[in-house]
Amino acid sequence: MAKPAAAPGITKENILLSAVSLFNTKGYDGTSVRDIAKKASVNAANISYHFHGKQGLLESCFTRFFEAYLECLEAEADKLEFTPADECLKRAVFNILQYQSENHLLSRFVLREMSIDSQIVREIISSYLMKERYLFKRFFERGEEQNRFTSMPVSMFIIQLKSMLSIPFLNSQYLREVWHVFPQEQFFVDRYYASLEQWIDQCLLTRQAAIPQPLHTIMRSLP
Structure with a gap:
């Protein structure tokens, strides 16, 4: 059975928290969208959808x-x-x-x-x-x-x-x-x-x- 998809609000929050964690350890410039997607266990497209990329995450x-x-x-x-x-x-x-x-x-x-x-x-x-x-x-x-x-x-x-x-x-x-x-x-x-x-x-x-x-x-x- 396929794993249920996370609610949009939960996904967005998970992406943001994952990004903050990586930004602290690797720095903003040293963190890629792929890194964030991997840590948040989401597709990179989710980051584009919710934040319009890494710059949008920074602004958030x-x-x-x-x-x-x-x-x-x-x-x-x-x-x-x-x-x-x-x-x-x-x-x-x-x-x-x-x-x-x-x-x-x-x-x-x-x-x-x-x-x-x-x-x-x-x-x-x-x-x-x-x-x-x-x-x-x-x-x-x-x-x-x-x-x-x-x-x-x-x-x-x-x-x-x-x-x-x-x-x-x-x-x-x-x-x-x-x-x-x-x-x-x-x-x-x-x-x-x-x-x-x-x-x-x-x-x-x-x-x-x-x-x-x-x-x-x-x-x-x-x-």
Whole structure:
């Protein structure tokens, strides 16, 4: 009896995951459509059908990563009107870490490709990363309005924050081989986030915002 054909959605997802795995080990240029088809156990024509070739797969990798990444920021930016900006920013940072950990191969590949000057990278910068800039600025503007953030060069802080969010996944082999740390594990996410939270508090919070609320004030604010 012939083996049932996989559902189109499953086939497409399998192709994408197989491509990400190969792109990480062999590099984008070193991976052929035939390699991807073999790993995904599909005909090469399936790749043309779903992605219009290897370039389409590359674009799908970028789209998947950055749309989920921006969702982490957007979800918290939408809460800025009724939630302290530092709380929103911290949750966004945690959610980004969590997403990158759960998708560490995709994260590593995309972050690595972003260091190459190419047409697709320029397109990503003009769309996704300009939106990222806008969302980060919303956190900082609201934080200053709430008198919770100190006045500081926003660009410098964001550059540092983005570096700390990406380095563990970009250099995952270094973490594994030298420090025996695994970015795809929840233990790493929790411990690493704790250090980032402390850094955010030290760099951003005003003296007033850093003072813990008295217990009676906290109790009055509870429903």
